Each structure stands twice: as C-alpha cells, then as structure tokens.
Amino acid sequence: IIGDRYRWPIPVPYFLEDSLEINAKALVLEAFERYRLKTCIDFKPWEGEPNYISVFKDSGCYSYVGNLRQGKQQLSLGVNCDRIATIQHEFLHALGFWHEQSRADRDDYVTIVWDRILPGREHNFNVYDDTRSNSLNVPYDYTSVMHYSKTAFQNGSEPTIVTKIDAFSDVIGQRMDFSDYDLEKLNRLYNCSSSISFMDSCTFEYNNICGMIQGTGDNSDWNHVLLSAAGPSNDHTHLGNCKDSGYYMHFSTSTGNAGDKALLESRLFYPKRGFQCLEFFYYYNGNENDALNIWIREYTEASPNGTLTFITSIKGNPAEYWQLHHVSLNVKNKFRVVFEGVKGNGPSNGGFAIDDINFSEALCPHYIWHIRNFTHESIKENGRIYSPPLYSKDGYAYQVQVRPNGPADSPYDLAIYFHLISGANDDTLQWPCSLRQAKMELMDQNPDIRKRMSNQRSITTDPTQVASNGDLFWDKPAKVGTSVTFPNGTQFFRGPGYGTSAFISHDRLHSRDFLKGGDAFFLLSVEDVSHLSASQPTPVPTTTTKPPVTDIPSPTKPGPDVPKECEGFGCKNDGVCVLENEKPVCRCKVTKDWWYVGDKCERKVSSQDTLVIAVSSSVTIFAVMLIITLTSVLCLKKKHKKQIAKAGKAQTTENAYTF
C-alpha cells in the first residue's frame, strides 16, 4: 500500500490476547522467527507504544492493511487459522501488503474468470492502480504467500484464476512460507539491509570458501574439491546436476596417521541474541573411529586469542550418503566455529565432507527424521511410515506418522500425525499430557536457509480433549493406546494420532528441494508451551505521542517520541496526540462499530447512532420541505385568488363605461 504513514516502527509491538488458542500463540512466535531470519522486521511485546497489533481469536483469519495508527489494531486468528503461513500472510497484510493478484499489472499474468466466481463475491478480485499499490519493482509473483489459489471464491469446480503461464496454475496459493519475492518486497518496503537472526550460509562454491581459514596447530588440511575418489562423488548443493560446479570441503582419513587433525575455522561472528543454531550436511564414509568435532573459539577481553570450547562430535556409523546435522550453541562473545577432522585408529577408504552450512541465531530442531528414497513407490508400498521413537526434553515419548493420502493409483497428498507412545518416564510424567506443542516440518533443502520454503504443521496437546470412546485423548499411551511392536521385537503402546491429512500436496512435495536426491528430512520438536497460557503483561497505555506521518521508520530505531506540545494535552479514550501545523490535535480511536469524536475524543459514536441520525435527519428535512411546499402553495393560491378578484372588479368598471 502506498503511503509511508502505513509503515510500522520496528520492532513492531504486539499483544497476544487471552482469547488466542495456545497453539496459535506459539505459532505467532514461530512466525516472528521466520520474519527475523529473513528480514529486518522484528517484533516485541507491547510496552505501551501508541500503536500495536493485538492478535486475538475471532471467527476467521483477518487483518487490516498497514499501520492505521489507531492504537490497538486487531488481527484475528480464529479456528483453523493456527497455521504458520496463514499467520505470516495476515501479518504481511498488517505490515502493508495487499494480495498479490491485486497488483496493478495482474491482468498481464492471470486471467480472472468472472463467470466462475460465486455470485456477489466479484469484489474480492480488485485491482489497485499504481497510485494506490506499489509492486516495488519486483516481478509478478505466482509463488507469493499473498496470492489467492486458483479455486478462490469459485462457483463450481473450474478455476477462478487462470495463470497466463500454465505451469504456475498449481503454484499459486502456496501456504508454506514467504517466497523470495515476498521477502524482496518486504525488505525493500522497510529498507532492510540485513536480517535479525541470520548469520551465514555457505555452499563452498567459491574459492574464498566463505572466508573460512585453515586452522593453525593442526597437521593436515581440509581440501576444497569437486569430488573425492573415495566419495562423495557429488556435493550436496547441486548433487552433480551442474557441470564444473558443486564444491565441498573434504578431509581424507585414507592416508596419514591416527590422531592427525585438520582444523577449518569460520570467519568471526558477533552474536546478538546469545543462542545459535549451526546446521550443515556431512558425508562420513571413513573409519568408525574417525571423528568430526565441532568447537567454538570464543574471544573475550580475558582471552584475546580465543578460548576453544568443545561442543559435540560426530563419530561412528559411517554411511555412503549425505546426512544433516544441527548443533545448538549459546555464545555471547565474538567467536568462530571450528570444524575439526580427526583420523582415528583403523583403516579408512574415505573421510569427512561438509557442505551447505547455515548459521543463524535461532533455535535448532530437536530431531532430524531422515527418510531415504522417499519416492511415490516407496511410500505407497510402505503405507504408514513411523519415525523412530523420540523423547521431548521433558520426557514424553512420541512418534510421528507420515502416510500417503488420496485414492490409490493417483498422485497422493501427504498426511502427518503426531502420536504419544509409551516411554521410560511415563510413571513420573503428568497425564494427560498438557500443552506440549509438536512441530513437524518437512525441510526444503535449498542450500540457503533464507530461500527455503519449508512446510510446517504444529499441534498442541489439550489435556481436556476426549477421544471417541470417552477416554482422554492425551492420556497415558499404555491406557488409551494400542499395543504395537518395534522391528526389534520390543512391545510398546501407541496413543491416537493428531494431525492433518492435508499436510502437503503431491505437486508441492515434488517441487522445490523437498526431496533432494530422493531424500526427505522431517525436522521434529516437542516443546512445553504451558507458559503461554499466562496473560501477556499489560502496560499502562500511552495517550500522547507523535507518529511519524511522512517518514519511513528506521528499522533499527524504536517507536516515536512524545512531542513537547502534546504533553498534558489530554486526549481521552485512547486517543493519540499528533502535531498538525505544529499544533497538538487528537486522533481518536476507531473500530468497525464505533469511534470517538470531539477535540479530545470525549464522545463515543456508534454506527447505530449514525443510522439514527441519518434517518431522523431525513425525516426532519422531509417535514421541513413539506411545510415549505404547503406554505408556498397556500400563498400562491391566496395571491391567485386576489388577482382573480381584482380582475373581476376591473371588468365591471369597464362595462359600466361601455354602457
């Protein structure tokens, strides 16, 4: 939307109302993390700023467009709106975005088939000309999270939006994540030059190896290679699909002596948030005694040359394929990440390779569920696929189920369900399991984390939920579950499943990098979200302020200050004081059904009042007009009579003279 007045100051103040479901609250915070990773848009709990986004549960999912500077600006996340991309979509509205197909140039890219639209819903397909909407010099985006799907508002089964390039017909309407162009527009609109939590991404495609350095004090080196004789034969970035490109770093353990080491140190990082997630792909086909150690070299005033701290090690179980790994860090000072390859005892015909590193100040997923050869045939043959048994940090055992959904012998969609299972801690845990959020994400394996559009669903355990047989749904699996046997013969209980049959469509599953080299990675986490049942602290509302009406707010600066002239001006009823021609005036609070008026916003008016005023004014005007008309008619009649009488007298006189 054109107009700097519609921009929010950064960070954007938000308030999560008590009416919101816990799952939605946790997902809003998750959506904010996606904004932080990919843009400079940050969010902060409302601390009394004059304008803020109030997220609440009404029926439906909706938002205003842009910052309307009306104080509390509502954004609703009703039933079934607790999906991360839905929340991203609604917040994009709030940040100033219309729908993608409302662009001024949309008719160049899509055809709206008006006679397939539900009668009376044609107004949903507006176009805003370039005086009202600005596409920020970004091409039309079929992949935008703000685009309608082809079936939007359809009457029947034929599409209402037909893309001019047929290949995009099933692309429009994605609800996975921001598209690249969504991010480009958002970053342009808010003048972003960096993001909040992203730190680094490295595919080793260039000779500068992303500023990494071969460490000192080692007796071997990492090599920057296109392939290694003993494997891997391809990197992970391109998987051999790009000739003469596809580099990775390799440490060979096939030569040398046990104990030989090679250090690869990252460039310097300056943490802001104090927690980080390091993600990388590795290929480990050496001896099971070889190790890949991760260290941190942290620089402080006391240790200007850096102190090495061991973090974790990858060792044992070599395999002839690329694997994914996450490392959680909590570094607060300037630091480097150090990859240390160590040759172990025993023969080796391989070593370690690393590729596609991503580093961000974010939380890591708890588990990686790697499914190899995740093809149409394999999943159809296997039917339901269950993850290995996993544990939440507080001890609940669970499994995630993935299965095809749809008619046999046709392209299938993917369903996903979360199950509690019996575990080692069941006797000490609280039952039914209360307010644990399970996050299930199919990872888009784009090498750059900022360009990923991963598909995620989250569910939260509700301790009061009842199953069809009257049992509590999230009670102890040994009580409400069914007996199942692991492949190794161990018997356990699996509770009922909770999830969705519409996790991802067949076409989208086979798009992007969800199945890179045929492999799928599900990132799984279970978190205690019970703290979100407490109300967000309410600050004392500020009644006076000076909103920056014409300036684009700086992404790095907080909200506006209160001007002197407004001090003590005394706008009532949450009215906001602004300067107009250097004089303080009140901007009054407005909602859909009522608003305040008056110099100090002292009077409340509702839409019903206006209706009464309109009707009574019309009646009064009609009555007055009627009186005026009747009076005029009477006067004219009287005048006319007088004229007739005068005329009669004159005629009599004339006749008299005649005679």
Add this chain to the structure above:
Amino acid sequence: VPLQDNTEIDVDGGKKLDIFDINEGAGLDLFEGDIILADTNQRNS
C-alpha cells in the same frame, strides 16, 4: 471400548482449507476475503 490402532483426528477434517475457505465457513464476507478496511483512503467508494 479401546481405541483402534488407526484412531486419528484430522484437524482439517479431510479438507484443504485456505484462509478464504475458513472465513467463508465462518460466515464472514470480508473485503478480499480476509481484509478489514477502516481508513477512508482504503475504503472503496
């Protein structure tokens, strides 16, 4: 009555619900499906 092994609750009820389907289902007829207009500059004449 014990639960069946395949007892599952589908939060989407077997449908692919987009924002606009949810709002239609809730009986809302919002501007462009999920937008509230408040400002005179935004309101359609």
